[in-house]
Amino acid sequence: EIVLTQSPGTLSLSPGERATLSCRASQSVSSSYLAWYQQKPGQAPRLLIYGASSRATGIPDRFSGSGSGTDFTLTISRLEPEDFAVYYCQQYGSSPRITFGPGTKVDIK
């Protein structure tokens, strides 16, 4: 089973600042199969990035994804008030087919 670890657990930043979120896998993950989601309280997760670096439909270009192998990064170039949320990375692989990281909470400093 591929285990995803996200760091930091909580990131305290101010609007306008840059956010860098890390997702590390216990084994190599195909870049085609790494995604990032945003979740706000009381809402379903929302797909931000798929294939490690492709933005989903309607996602602003301040969100970008990068990485390969076991290390992946989600970057929010300038935080908007609506970006304060929990972010999850997710991989597809062998059994279990889909696993999620524990999440990084981005909160207002």
Place this chain on the structure above:
Amino acid sequence: QLQLQESGPGLVKPSETLSLTCTVSGGSISSSSYYWGWIRQPPGKGLEWIGSIYYSGSTYYNPSLKSRVTISVDTSKNQFSLKLSSVTAADTAVYYCARLSGIAVAGTTGDYWGQGTLVTVSS
């Protein structure tokens, strides 16, 4: 615009079977391009993939739940369903249905999600 909506009891007794249905609107569940899945989230915790189904009925389950899970599809109603047997308090969670895109079996990425439904296991 594709929409998914979960429905089912919000309270289930321990040892009983949890049953949920996801109704898909704005698109066909019989599309060859997608899988359909269930994901759950215990209160205050992270996300766990339960399983996926293709419109043909092929299923893929999380091994940790496989012995208790059944996912089925009804293409005539544009719905798919989840049954989780022998539930305990540990199964209390928000249950989401989702469309899973991607070319690999079971689907790789959840691009559309239902709003989620809280199921509490309690006597």
